[in-house]
Amino acid sequence: MLAWRDISVRYKQTVIGAAWAVVRPLLAMVVFTYVFGKLAKLPSQGVPYGLLVFAGMFHGCCFLRVVGRVE
Numbered sequence: 001m002l003a004w005r006d007i008s009v010r011y012k013q014t015v016i017g018a019a020w021a022v023v024r025p026l027l028a029m030v031v032f033t034y035v036f037g038k039l040a041k042l043p044s045q046g047v048p049y050g051l052l053v054f055a056g057m058f059h060g061c062c063f064l065r066v067v068g069r070v071e
Contacts, residue, residue, distance in 0.1 A: 025061075029053050 016023065029050060036042050037049035042054050 025057065029057060032057070 032052045032053045036053070037044065040047075
């Protein structure tokens with residue numbers, strides 16, 4: 001319940017509202033997958049490149065959130 005309240009307050013003034021919390025990371029994943037997977041042709045050793053990008057973004061976002069809260 002508290003998480004939903006935080007999301008609704010944070011994205012209240014955007015056009016698409018709370019859906020922005022889902023759309024933004026998905027768009028970033030699509031862009032990274034296209035740029036590094038298709039244009040740069042970086043190897044993924046048989047694993048779908050989108051999955052690799054998602055795993056990296058998840059850990060990166062968690063790390064940045066934790067470091068950002070430390071004062």
